[in-house]
Structure formats: structure tokens, C-alpha cells
Amino acid sequence: MATVAQSIPPVKGTRDFFPEDFAILRWLTETWRNTSRRHGFVEFDGPTLEHLELYTRKSGDEIVEQLFHLTDRGGRDLALRPEMTPTLARMVAARLGSLPRPLKWFCIPRMFRGERPQRGRLREFVQWNIDILGTDSPTADAECILVAVDALRALGLTRDDFAVHVSDRRLVAAILAALGVTSEAIPAAFDLLDKAERLPGDELARRWGESLGTRVDFARVWDALAMPDPAALRGELSKSADAAAVDPVLARFTAVLGAIQDFGITEFCKFDLRVVRGLAYYTGVVFEAYDRPREFRAILGGGRYDDLLAMFGGKPLPAVGFGMGDAVLLELLASRQLTRAVGLEPPEVFVIEAPAETGVAGQGGTVRRILATLRRAGIAAEAGYEVQAVAKQMKRAAERGVGHVIFVGDETHSRGVVAVKNMKSGEQRDVAVDALLADPAGVIGGAGGV
């Protein structure tokens, strides 16, 4: 019987959004959208389908295994977009000369990844992207963090729920260098630091030794990165020959922290050099937000990527931004019972047609005229398709939570009136059909407010 549902379920890692589910997703995306606008960002979008090469050029061929790729009839290799940055880079590069800078753009695309789903990771998901392009100001770095914090607060999360861990790759690199990691080995070190908390200790030590040799002890590095504030860097770097080279980086990072302070979100942030991000293209400040108990994966991640745009557009363009996916965030919000729904609001008015006495004409036509007039006037109105017992229809109206019920029945036939009932107060009065049709907003408003 229900064989389709059984034999053709949703594709693994994708989700059916029933109205009550979609209402939660809408709440989330509209909060993202409103937050973006408050902070001066404009929305853009690009195609869901892109040339495969757009992704392989930056990341190499191995990424093909991790995305959905297909071939069109002309033999072109295409991919469902697994990330937004290449599309953004192309669009910006196309109009680089004419766009006023800086650019503050956001988007809320659906994205796809061809991997096995697991907790907080799906094959189709929604990700909010915030990017500021064309400025290397430390204020822009801090502003991205401000936007992220503001959105999470708008969703109901507090300083007890999450923290943004702020770091800078160049500072981490300086510490690694001071501890003896060669510059060639730094990318591999970043990669392992990014995985450090997910890998078992022995596996981590094995890979560390494999990539970096045994001369530099991982535990030593890990401890050094736990320093509580940037000032401690000087002590850590005192032995290093080129400690002075770090000063400009440190000064800029301090400026970012100062801007965070000015924005009033210091209590939501945490200095944490153990955050480096897995991607190779970050060039400076990087940050990730986590729930405080660290029960879930990272809620968001981002940072400065000053060299990436040049790879696509030819001309360099400094940039900073972050991405925040819906999967982990919705799990966190659900665990705090903070999820809300928008778009499921009940209609303001429910029109009930009472069964007519024998010999009296039905009032279906009047019901339909009232419905259409109310809706034209901007008042959401509903009615059943069949005439049922009034008690039954009242039950439906009450369950849906409508504000007003309009009764259409024999009095409508005999006296030209309907009864308008305010469901909250219980107050009910007769209103001429003509008056209702002439001024629906006045009647409904007058019956007890919208």
C-alpha cells in the first residue's frame, strides 16, 4: 500500500520538511536574514549547479570524491555546489572594477556534499555565509564575529550556551616555528591541530610523528597554545630569533580584540590559539563557535582569506567571513528548547456555515463572498468545505486558534446578518453582511482587535 514511502525514501542525508519542520527552518533563516540586514549586508545567490572545475581548481581532484558530480548531455562535468566561496569569488571578480568597496554580502544557500551523513553533517544542508570583501581592517574581522554573536543571541542562545574561539594562524605559526617546526611542515601541523580533539591520542601522536618527526613534541605544542592571552606570546617567543617579526601580527590581533571589546561582545569570545581551521586558504584571524559543554560540532567557522580571491579573479582582494550551517545549530537549539516556528500562524477568521433548517436556502454563496472579501482586505480567513454540525466546526476553529469566528446561517437568510465572535473574549454580536463586506477590517478589528 504505502509502498512509495517505503521503497523510495528521501535520499540518505536529505530531509523532508513537513510544514512544522519548515516553519522552524524559516525561523532560522529569517533570523539570519534579518541579522544580516541589521549589520549592513546585502543578499546574493548563485546557481546550485556549477562546473566541477570551479572546485577542483582550488582544492584538487580529491574533492571530487566528496561532492555530487554529474555529466550533462554535452559531456560537461558539473557539480552540485558544496560551498559558496568559489561562486562568490567568480561573481566578485566579474565586476571587480565597478563594485563599490568594501562589499558586505551574505547568502543562505542550500549546499550538497557527497559524504556519509552523521550527527550534524548532512548531504544537503543550509548554510548562512557572511563575507566582507575589499578591506583588511581589523574592524571587519571583529564585525564578522559581531554578526555571528548577534544572530546566535537573536536565536535565544546566551553566553552560557556558546563561545566564539578566536585565533590567528600567523600567531600559531610563530609559536610552531619557535618550537622548531619548519615552515614546510606548518600546513601539516595546522591540519593535525584542527583534528586534535577528534582523533584518539595515540593516533594523533602517530600522525604527528609521521608528518613532523619526533623532534617536536605534540603535547609541548598543545600546551603552548593554551596560553590565556596574547600577552603570554612574548614569553613563549622569547627564545625565538625573529620574535620581533611577530609584533605587527600581534598588534593587528590586539586591534581585533579591541574592536570586539568596543562591540561589547567580549563575554561571548574566548582567546584560543588551538583553533586553526582545517582549510588551507585562511591567512590570518580564524574563529569557530562551540556550545560551551562542547557536546556538538562547531556551530560556525570562519576567518580571513586575503589570497583566495586572487586565485579566481586574478586581482588580490582581502576578505573575511564565516559560514554557519543549519544542522548543528538546530540540534543545539533543540537541546535548549529554543526552536520556534514562523509561518504556521492560524487564520484570523474562521467562517462557519451552520446547517440550514429544512426549507431554508443554504448560505454557501455568502460564505464564499465573505471569504474572498476578507482575504482581499488582507485578513487571513478559512472555512470548511462541507457544512458540518456547528459544534464540530467550532472545535476545529478553537483547535486552530483563530481569533474570530463568523457564523453564517438562517439569520443570514432571514435578516441579512452574521454573528461575529471574538474567540478570546467570547463576546459575540450580529453584524449586517453588507457592513462586513463593505469594511471587513473595521468589523473584525472592532470585534476585539486583530
Next chain:
RNA sequence: GUGAGCGUAGCUCAGUUGGCAGAGCACCGGGUUGUGGUCCCGGGAGUCGCGGGUUCAAAUCCCGUCGCUCACCCCA
């Protein structure tokens, strides 16, 4: 691609020395023919994931298979 756990009604699940498949929620109907969410009564619904084996008898035991979940790989 690797490893572990789990598959019984739409949902959450119960169902052990193998013996006729159940509960709650949800849904639908009714509670004396024109006004409320509670409450009462009733109803539909499942090839117990699928296939094979053992047995007089399998949701239950054995083998296989598919699916889901979680972890790993990867993390944009």
C-alpha cells in the same frame, strides 16, 4: 571506503524458557438535529525491514541481505 549499534501501527515503544501481534500519542467517527480546546465511547490501521534455514509452531533461534543511526576517512 572502514567499524559498531539498531530495524514491531503515522510517531514513541512493550512483547525471554519459541505458542493467535499490543499500549500510549496522533488520525477518523460518535456523545440526541445552531457555539469551544478538557472529558467519555468507538474505529481504521502492521507480510514484526526483506530473503532463506531450524521447528508441529518463529517478532522471538541461526545465516544472508537491505535500510537507518553513530563513529572513522574528509570537513569547504
